[in-house]
Structures are given as C-alpha cells and as structure tokens.
Amino acid sequence: MELRPFSGTYLTDPAAIWRDLLDGPERVHYADDLGLWLITKHADVRNALGDSEAFSNALTLLPIYEMCPEALAIVMEIDAPPTTAAADAPTHTRTRRALRATFPNTSARVNEQYGAIVRRRVDELVSRLVARRGTVVDLVSEFAAELPLLVIVDLLGVPPEDVPAIKSWSDGQIALIWGQPEPEEQVRLARGLLDFWRYCQKMVTLRAQEGGGGEDFISKALRYRAGDDEILTENEVASFAFNLLVAGHETTSGLIAHGLDNALSVPTRWERLVENPAGVPAFVEETLRFGPAIDGWLRLTTRDVTFGETTIPAGSRCLLLLGAANRDAATFSHPDVFDPNRADVRDHLAFGYGPHFCIGAALARLEAQVALTELTAAVPGLRLAPEHITSFKPNVGFRAHNALPVFVETFAQ
Ligand code: HEM
Structure with missing residues (x-):
C-alpha cells in the first residue's frame, strides 16, 4: 500500500500519523511521497542514532526532497567542510x-559561562513584553524566536547590525532543507544560503586577522x-559558525514556543x-518529549539493515522520527498524555542519542527554563488571544509555530 504521510495532515497533526505508524503491523515504513524509510519505534530510533557505522550523517544537512537543478547548483557551490552534524568518523570524532x-555542554559549565548572557537577554525581552501590557503580542516573533537568536549571536560575537540577515538566512535554510518550497523560492533561498556561508567565512577570516584573542566561541x-x-582550519571554524547560528536558535525557539503553547492552551x-x-524544568522536559522542536532527522544507510521482516537496503535515506519515538507506548506510559x-x-x-547527541542541549534547557520562569513571574496573567488557531510552518523536520498571539497581563487572573 502506498504511504504518503507528508502529503496529508502531517503538518497539522503529526501525532495522529505517528500513532498509526507505531500501532500498525509494520516495524518500519517506506514513505513514497519523499522516498524515505521512516523509523518510528523508540528502540529502533535509538539504535539507529547510536550506530553511526550503519547510519551515516552525510546527508543530514541536504534537502529532504528533490530540489530543482538551478537551486541545487547554487547549493553545491557551498564548500563548507563537514563538521559534527554533517560528518561521520573520523572527521566527526575530531570536530566533535x-x-x-x-x-x-554541561549544565554546570553552561550556567557558569553563559548564564549571565541568557538572563540578561531574557530580562530585556520580558521588560519589552511588560511594557506592552494590556495589548495582544505575538510571543513567537517577539519572544520565542528572538531569545535564542540573540543568545547565539552573543556567544559567537556576531555584530548586532548583522542579526536581521542571520535570522533571514537561517529561517531560509530550514525552509529550503526541510520544507518543500516552489522552485523559484528554492533558488532564492539557495542564494541566501550561499551568501550566509560566505558571510561566515568572512567573519572568521576577519576574527583571525584581528588576532582571535577574544572570549567569543569563534x-x-x-x-x-x-x-x-x-587544530581547526578557518574553514572548519566557519562551518561551525554556519551550523551553530542555525542549530543554536531555530530549535530552541521551537522549544520555547511549544512550552508556552503547552502551558497556555490547557486551562490551569x-x-x-x-x-x-x-x-x-520538568515542564520543559515534558515539552521536549511531547512535541519536540525537531520531529525527524535524516540518516543514510551504509549497508543493508534489517528490522524484523524488512530489510532497508544500503544507500537508503531514513527519517528517524524522533517525535514518534517519544510517543512509543513501549517506553512511555500513556505516551499521548x-x-x-x-x-x-x-x-x-x-x-538525539549517542555519538551525535546534541551539543547544545544544556544551553537549550537553560534558555527555556529561564524564559518560562521569568515570564511566570513578570506576566502571570498571560493568556492566549481569543480565537487563536495554532498553525505550523510547512516543514517535516522542524515544527515551528507560525505565531502565538497572547494577551499580556501582569496581574494573576
Ligand atoms: C545535534 C536537537 C539545541 C547544536 C542535535 C541532534 C538533535 C538536536 C536531535 C542530533 C543530530 C544527529 O543525531 O545527527 C536539538 C533540539 C534543540 C537543540 C531539539 C533545542 C530544543 C541546540 C543548540 C545548539 C545545538 C542550542 C548550539 C548552540 C547542535 C550540534 C549538533 C546537534 C552542533 C551536532 C552534534 C554532532 O553531530 O556531534 N541537536 N538541538 N543544538 N545540536 Fe542540537
């Protein structure tokens, strides 16, 4: 039977499709619409994440759909050397x-080195929100999408005037790789991605010429x-910047928006x-499980891999459905609650899990925890704007809210 999960209601209600796949008779599934093998069960996803010999990261940062030739030609000009997320051993071992x-990358070190930056940025954004009390504000564009971006540019020492461009390139990268834009849009976004890469190269060269004596990550x-x-070559450092400027904010923005949505959309x-x-902290952790900012992550099989009755051939693209694995009843009691x-x-x-486990997990947790804690204190009467309908950007990997309009109230209800 033809399986086309990404052509239907996947974007609006992935959990229903995850449930069908998890409860169905097949252990793994072939999705015809994107030509991908879907791995859903917690144990299988974890094993695949942990087995980087059989499951390569080589395709991780390439588009999930067949791109138009003109856009592809532009993307191929990006000569960023593979580092961590897009690399396998031995390069991965060295760059990681x-x-x-x-x-x-531990809570203690993140708190010690970055805690003050995170708190300062949260304070600024919360004060801005408080100043808008009595009005309706979009918490995605005014808070969730802002905080992690401002933090990651601080950590990398990016000039403040470049932040809007970084935001636009980074959003474009997510849409280009994991969305399925029309060909004309693909070309526009691919050009942006190439500009983004050249920008990172220039920034690193400049930092090296200045002596590279600063305390910023670069x-x-x-x-x-x-x-x-x-050592790391200048191009490898630029490749880190290219990846971190996206990985460090799109994901955490999603986590904060999902956390706020989870908190505000159900009474009490x-x-x-x-x-x-x-x-x-426990609320943030359950948000990560229940509706992860990243629903799926790509791997390429390097050899035949057998799951029960089914063998996935070498050279196949597999989408590890992290969102589905987090709803597997074999691992979590009442997983849909x-x-x-x-x-x-x-x-x-x-x-993730294993050799590629997220380097930014402690930072993401800290940002989300400080953000939610400060908001509960400063705007206890916060509530979703009436008639709001939740919707997500069209994307099969990153689940990002389009908007989260709220009524800002500083008094508890
Ligand atoms: C890897 C998710 C925040 C940097 C990963 C992976 C996942 C993930 C699933 C594993 C990829 C794989 O197995 O190939 C998330 C989520 C986040 C988040 C859900 C927020 C809620 C961050 C932040 C940073 C970051 C804040 C950095 C500032 C990275 C890097 C890797 C990675 C560099 C690659 C590690 C490697 O391949 O060795 N992340 N991430 N992430 N993440 Fe995150």
Missing part, C-alpha cells in the same frame, strides 16, 4: 572533540589546539507554573 572543548575555536598538531497549566515555578510529572521523561530522544 574540538566543539566539546570550545563550547560548554576566537576560542581559532585558538583550539589538541595533542601535537590538532499556566496558573500552576505561576504558583510553583520550581516545576518549570502531556504529564510534567512523569518519571520516564528522561528517555526522550528530542536531543
């Missing part, structure tokens, strides 16, 4: 080691030395967080 050495990466001769949830902000008190939440795969 360098990233771990230059980018804090300067630290340029100074990186390990063993006798392990927000009020409970206002009364007990200590519950925010949003329960911030669940004991099994830590098994979610929202940040």
Whole structure:
C-alpha cells in the first residue's frame, strides 16, 4: 500500500500519523511521497542514532526532497567542510572533540559561562513584553524566536547590525532543507544560503586577522589546539559558525514556543507554573518529549539493515522520527498524555542519542527554563488571544509555530 504521510495532515497533526505508524503491523515504513524509510519505534530510533557505522550523517544537512537543478547548483557551490552534524568518523570524532572543548555542554559549565548572557537577554525581552501590557503580542516573533537568536549571536560575537540577515538566512535554510518550497523560492533561498556561508567565512577570516584573542566561541575555536598538531582550519571554524547560528536558535525557539503553547492552551497549566515555578524544568522536559522542536532527522544507510521482516537496503535515506519515538507506548506510559510529572521523561530522544547527541542541549534547557520562569513571574496573567488557531510552518523536520498571539497581563487572573 502506498504511504504518503507528508502529503496529508502531517503538518497539522503529526501525532495522529505517528500513532498509526507505531500501532500498525509494520516495524518500519517506506514513505513514497519523499522516498524515505521512516523509523518510528523508540528502540529502533535509538539504535539507529547510536550506530553511526550503519547510519551515516552525510546527508543530514541536504534537502529532504528533490530540489530543482538551478537551486541545487547554487547549493553545491557551498564548500563548507563537514563538521559534527554533517560528518561521520573520523572527521566527526575530531570536530566533535574540538566543539566539546570550545563550547560548554554541561549544565554546570553552561550556567557558569553563559548564564549571565541568557538572563540578561531574557530580562530585556520580558521588560519589552511588560511594557506592552494590556495589548495582544505575538510571543513567537517577539519572544520565542528572538531569545535564542540573540543568545547565539552573543556567544559567537556576531555584530548586532548583522542579526536581521542571520535570522533571514537561517529561517531560509530550514525552509529550503526541510520544507518543500516552489522552485523559484528554492533558488532564492539557495542564494541566501550561499551568501550566509560566505558571510561566515568572512567573519572568521576577519576574527583571525584581528588576532582571535577574544572570549567569543569563534576566537576560542581559532585558538583550539589538541595533542601535537590538532587544530581547526578557518574553514572548519566557519562551518561551525554556519551550523551553530542555525542549530543554536531555530530549535530552541521551537522549544520555547511549544512550552508556552503547552502551558497556555490547557486551562490551569499556566496558573500552576505561576504558583510553583520550581516545576518549570520538568515542564520543559515534558515539552521536549511531547512535541519536540525537531520531529525527524535524516540518516543514510551504509549497508543493508534489517528490522524484523524488512530489510532497508544500503544507500537508503531514513527519517528517524524522533517525535514518534517519544510517543512509543513501549517506553512511555500513556505516551499521548502531556504529564510534567512523569518519571520516564528522561528517555526522550528530542536531543538525539549517542555519538551525535546534541551539543547544545544544556544551553537549550537553560534558555527555556529561564524564559518560562521569568515570564511566570513578570506576566502571570498571560493568556492566549481569543480565537487563536495554532498553525505550523510547512516543514517535516522542524515544527515551528507560525505565531502565538497572547494577551499580556501582569496581574494573576
Ligand atoms: C545535534 C536537537 C539545541 C547544536 C542535535 C541532534 C538533535 C538536536 C536531535 C542530533 C543530530 C544527529 O543525531 O545527527 C536539538 C533540539 C534543540 C537543540 C531539539 C533545542 C530544543 C541546540 C543548540 C545548539 C545545538 C542550542 C548550539 C548552540 C547542535 C550540534 C549538533 C546537534 C552542533 C551536532 C552534534 C554532532 O553531530 O556531534 N541537536 N538541538 N543544538 N545540536 Fe542540537
């Protein structure tokens, strides 16, 4: 039977399709509409994430659909060397080691090195929101999409005047790779992506010419030395910047928007967080499980891989459906219930698993936790604007809200 999950209601209600796939008789599924194998079960997704010999990351940052030749030709001009997310061993082993050495990735180190920056940016955005009390504001464009972008540009030392361009290039990259824009739009977005890459190269060259002595991530990466001769080339540092400027904000924006939506769209949830902000970290964690900002992630099989009765041939593209795995009843009790008190939440795969596990997980958690905590304190009466209908950007990988209009109220209801 033909399976075309991405041609139907997937964008509006992926959970219903995940449920059908998880409960159906097949262990893995072939989606005809994108020519992808779908892996949904928690144990299978985790094993695939953990097995980078059989499941390569080589295609991870390439478009998920067949791009028009003109756009593809432009994308092929981007000569960014593969680093972490787009690399396999041994390149991945080396670049990940360098990233771990230059980018804090435990809660303690993130808090110590980046906590003040995150809190300052949250304070600025919350104050701006409070100043708009009594009005309707879009929490996506005015808060969730802003915070992680401002934090990641601070960490990389990007000049403030370039932030709007970064935002537009980065949104364009997500739409180009994981959406399926019309050919004309593909060409426009591909040109933007090439400009973005050239921008990152120039920024890194400039930083190197200035001596690279700063405390920003780019300067630290340029100074990186390990063993006798392990360094990062300027192009590799530019490739890190190219990836981090997107990975560091589109994902976390999604997490914050999903967290706020989860909190505001069901009666009493927000009020409970206002009364007990200590519950925010658990709420954020359940948000990661329930509706991850990244629903699916691509792998390429390097050999035949068998799941039960089905063999996926070598050279196949597989979409690991992280969203579905997080709803697998074999791992999570009552998986379709949003329960911030669940004991099994830590098994979610929202940040991946194994050798490519998200480097930014601790930063993303910190940003979302500080954001929700500060908002419950400053605008306890926040509520969704009446008649709001939730909708998402057309994208099979990143689940991003189009908007989240809220009425800003500083008094608790
Ligand atoms: C990897 C999700 C935030 C940087 C990953 C992977 C996932 C993920 C699923 C695994 C990819 C794979 O297995 O190939 C998320 C989510 C986030 C988030 C849901 C927020 C809610 C961040 C942030 C940063 C970041 C804030 C950096 C500032 C990276 C990098 C990798 C990665 C560099 C590649 C690691 C590697 O391949 O070794 N992320 N991420 N992410 N993430 Fe995140």
